[in-house]
Amino acid sequence: MPEKQSEAEWNDQLPGIIRACIVAVIGGALIGVIGAAFRASLSWLGQRHLEFVDWAHGWPLLGWIFPVALGTVGVAIARLMIRPHPLASGSGVQHVEAIMRDQAEPGSLWIVPIKFFGGLLAIGSGLALGREGPTIQMGATIGAALSKSLKCPRIVMQELQAALGGAGLAVAFNAPVGGALFVFEEVARSFRLRLTLVTLIGSGTAIAVMRMILGSTSDFLVKPQEAGAPWTLGAFLILGCLLGLLGVLYNKITVSGLEVFARCSRWPVEVRAGIVGAIVGLVAWFFPRFVGGGDGLSQEILSGGMALGPLIIILVVRWFLGPLSYSAGTPGGLFSPLLLVGACFGAIFAGLVNAMIPEQASVSAVAFAIVGMTAFFTGVVRAPVTGIVLIAEMTATTALMVPMLVACFGAMLTASIVRGEPIYDTLRRRMLESFPRY
Template sequence: MLSNSLFALRRRLAYPRTSIQLSILGLIGGCSAAVLIVLFRLTIEWIQSFFNPGGPFDDILEYIVPTLPIFAALLIAIFADFTGYKHYRLGIPFVLHRIKAHYGNIPFWNFANQFVGGVLALSSGFTVGREGPAVHIGATGASWFGQWLRLPHNSVRTLSACGIAAGISASFNTPLAAVIFVMEVVLREYKIHIFIPVMLASAAGSLITQAVFGTQAEFEFLSVFILPSYHYPWLIILGLTLGAVAFVFNRNLMRVIKAFRYVSMFPRLLLAGTITAIFGYFIPESFGDGTSAIYQAMVDPTNLNLIVILLVSKVILTWVAIGLGIPGGIIGPIFGIGVLIGLLIANVVITLDPTTQYMSTYAVLGMAGLMAATLHAPLAALVSVMELTANPGAITPAIIVIVMAYVTSAQFLKNRSIFLQQLDFQGLMYQTPPATNELEKIGVLAELNRNLKIIDYVNEQDVRFHIRELEPEQSLVVAIRHDLGVDYSLAEFDSSFSKKQDKVKYIPMQTIDTRSTLAHVYELLQDQRDGATLVTSISGEKVVGIVTWEQLHLILMKRNALI
């Protein structure tokens, strides 16, 4: 009874349609991801509590803290060596690849490296963000749930997207921005049957993190005021500046990555820890993820020396940490750098208009513009800023800054998303042909032809007899058994023989299981553009049906996808 119910569920999920089943599964997957993120954040806070004033290491704090990045880098390298360096592909670019090429299935040891490495990096002062681990951990938690139920791969991909949304929402308490980020950056398309479960998962992530960490927004201390119209020319200048900074930032980050590509992981991580420790010793304010710079700068936003020092140190430390392979995200540092650039422009503006209440407004706009130009995610940047500050007053000026920054970066300077540049450098696939892209959304159970007659091969005459006895629209599958197993062929009369219409043509069929998508069928049949693929149960013991090339051709013609 349970197996029949599971089969019915899997068949329903094979269709790319909105369903209550997929929505509930997305909600459960989102809760799983959010719980992992809460555990991740609590672990970081627990480790950091040891190094707070009044903690157990209070007497020797000034000696321990500057060396934390070095010890963390050593531990990250040791753990990566224990798990195998091949599993040290982490963060958002790796998840983008797994979503596109492997339906969101993420190996366990990659998750372990991301969790342990992310905790060590974020608790020791590296300039990395927690959104990278959040995306990786969230996608893993939700996809594991789909793997456990052995759901079709197309639905597992949706669950992975739900986990990513829940992970971001649980990290920053930004449910709407999490949904937009998934659609704009991860999936890069808007489909209503995916949109609904992703929204539910994101809401679940937000509620769970609110229950543990409270309801406050991350940067609600950044007051946003409506800017007078005479400030708008400065917004254009701010946007142009942010677009140019995004280009320089991405270009130099990739230079660091390429420069150390032939250096083994252990010395790379140790170098990153050493450089971070040196900066932390001389400039303690440079420690921590990018958001730490925001708190430091907003204490005294007119202190140009502090802002410049923080900006230079944060840019360098971000290039070092991300470029040398420290397991963390890039969005947190981008937020911090954007705020500092916004404050620089604001300090120029107050020389003409001494009103200092707009300082934090420029800081917020800098954060939005740099994220949009660096990641090529303008809508996600706009919504993120609105939610992080709990203030919709910045929407109109933010749109101006984001548009100017994005156009300057993408069109005039030919800057590409940093994630796509990393994927290209690593040789990881993130694009598929139109036909494959369409067929990946449909499970084989959605188009399965179950009207079969299966026989064991005895002789040619027996096969002819069974072909003549077939019912309309029924197909004959011939099983040829041998010592190594069973080979299946689709048997039909060869119509190319005008005199001998009863000559049998055998079309060998390769086998896939019920979790596969039509893209798997297309991959097997695209060369001959004929025949069929046999679909078996997940265990491979039972033949469930076949999917023919004609079915694929009809689907692609209806969807206007090229074949």
């Protein structure tokens, strides 16, 4: 009876909704501070990594040892950190979704510092991982912990952890609406009154706090774009269809990397992770800017100053580097790396289109790069509305909404035709097989 009374106090009536919103405000403020610190720390470490590799090039014959050693040690320690709490491995989005679907229990609050410092070590050492995975799971863990401390019913806890996970995504990419939509379209796959309210206020509070610390500039600086002539919608549709197929293939490569890593069980996981870090360190020796989250390369592509040759090299290297990095099982997300791949392919596609049409009818490589990011996100994650709004906020560009819609339609269609499973559905199933409900 007391449990039912407690649940009644938190139901969809006004007093319960207000209580839940207050918790969301507190949690949003916390993830706003933590996410801002995480972003600032990653930016600082990324610059130091470039300087470190540049310094190592002072020894042309033996200098490669330094980035390889950094990658080996840094990634091995990052992997060691999750040993007490394996749910802190990887992106963490699959765990947030499993809790929302009543398939798993929330993890320990220790996940927050593990994700924070483990993510800094892994990405700072060069792994091609995204900052959004750690911020999403940190936000969700904070939401679950606050809910438990206030003895919220399970359904309220599930909604609050999902809402603050979305706030974590919002903070990672300075995209409040995209973070909220991610909760509705991907995590919960539903709209409910209380869920909607706590998601909106949680993301809004987190972004407000983060912007007070880091400022409100969009993640990517992009010149004003135009949608282009009507015939270009056909080109955007073809681009989307291709990226839908490539998204399915990328998912398979990512999962295959995890399976290969798991099969090498005769070596401790930290040794295996260290080997991955060593490979990434060697890549850093030859291509220092190709490693890490990839925001710098994405910005260069979106500035329109990259030739076709370098774009192809980046695409090939990052196509394999992202899944390889994720296979190590360190804290880190998938979004940032896949956005770079989508931008590369979109810009390359624009170059091929321009080679086949008169110069006066040429298309914008920047526009195709932006739409490519959106379409590849759709092909991999299968959340087109989130992808469109997320990229629009990250680039402060709304003129490409129609091309984005057309390309995402193509990506969603082709990925569904070949029956490719969305990446987080696959990762959630694998997680539940490894960590049965407890």
